[in-house]
Amino acid sequence: MRTPPSASPDRTGGPRVRIGALVPLSRPGWTEAGHHLLAGLRLGVREVNDSGGIAGRPLELVVRDTAADPDRAAAAVDELAGLGVTALAGEYHSVVARTAAARADALGLPFLCSSAVLDALTERPTPWVARLAPAQSHGWRTYADFLLGAGHRRIAVAAEPSVYWASGARLLRDHLAPRGGTVIDLDARTLAPAAVCDGLVAGRATALLLLVGHPEPAVSLVRAVRRDPRLGEVLIGAPAGQPEFAQWVTALGGEGAAVPFLRYLPERLGPLGTRVEAALRERLAEAPSFVAFEGYDTVAVLAEVLRTRGADRSGTAGAWPDVAVEGTRGPIRFSRAPGISVWQWSWAPVQVVDRDPAAPGRFRVLHTG
Secondary structure (H helix, E strand, O other), rough: EEEEOOOOOOOOOOEEEEEEEEEOOOOOOHHHHHHHHHHHHHHHHHHHHOOEOOOOOEEEEEEEEEOOOOOHHHHHHHHHHOOOOEEEOOOOOOHHHHHHHHHHOOOOOOOOEEOOOOOOOOOOOOOEEOOOOHHHHHHHHHHHHHHOEEEOOOOEEEEEOHHHHHHHHHHHHHHHHHHEEEEEEEEEEOOHHHHHHHHHHHHHEEEEEEOOOOOOOOOHHHHHHHHHHHOOOOOOOOOOHHHHHHHHHHHHHHOOOOEEEEEEOOOOHHHHHHHHHHHHHHHOOOOOOHHHHHHHHHHHHHHHHHHHOOHHHHHHOOOHHHHHEEEEOEEEEEEEEOOOEEEEEOOOOOOEEEEEEOEEEEEEEEOOO
């Protein structure tokens, strides 16, 4: 899928500076996240061009739909490199971003990953890749601390096969076990929702974490647990953020409230974040998710690098340690975080939030880390 480039040529001229954007815009990708990410990227490009572009040259976004398919993403990276893009941006799905990052590293193409969190984004340390989203180990340990603070020690995990889900389950287990927590594995691929409910009862679990796709089987699992009279006190959690988007409420209504998830926003937005939030709300016709802010911040960082280092691939990659940009969610700088193979913003703000049962359109902040 190809979408029109984003530029505002009335205030800029000369050859365009092109950025390739990897975004999940079709199924089985998480399309709501993709549209929010793209909205942030496009808003950032529009504002860069409205303020004169890159040394007078218009910035252009060349968008490719990854559809949550690693092979498709790899092909898109090759195509975009051949088109002469200066850098890559975007991607939401961690497994897809990992493939894109490996290909970008092999080609010597700078890639600023917007939203994927898998720690091992590349197999080896690379100068070509940087990331805005906090690493999974950081965010999911924060989530585990929330569970412990809320008194949960027997935690069931309903998971599907995936490198991302397996990594999350391992992080939870490793963090919870030394602190008196137990993780009970339930295979969401083989167990029907009713059998998952039976497993919760048998394991005496007080919390169920959904490490599964959305809308299915997540929606069916939530409905089954909510409607089982034996499980009225069981907390349902979704650390990967399924309840962030409007489709969750559309599918589940009130049953989808009180499901804590990770969100990468500060408690209060500053002036820049407030202004961008209003512009994103107008563009999306709904409240922007944290993913939309990640998209905007990606362009803000790349535009600053391109202005200071020029539209050169090696210059862009060499600029990661010198970045100092005011983002929508705080000052952005990159460093080499322990155990992370890419240049990392350490860290974007992390919250555990849920939807308010009294008003599912409203979020409540439960924990910060």
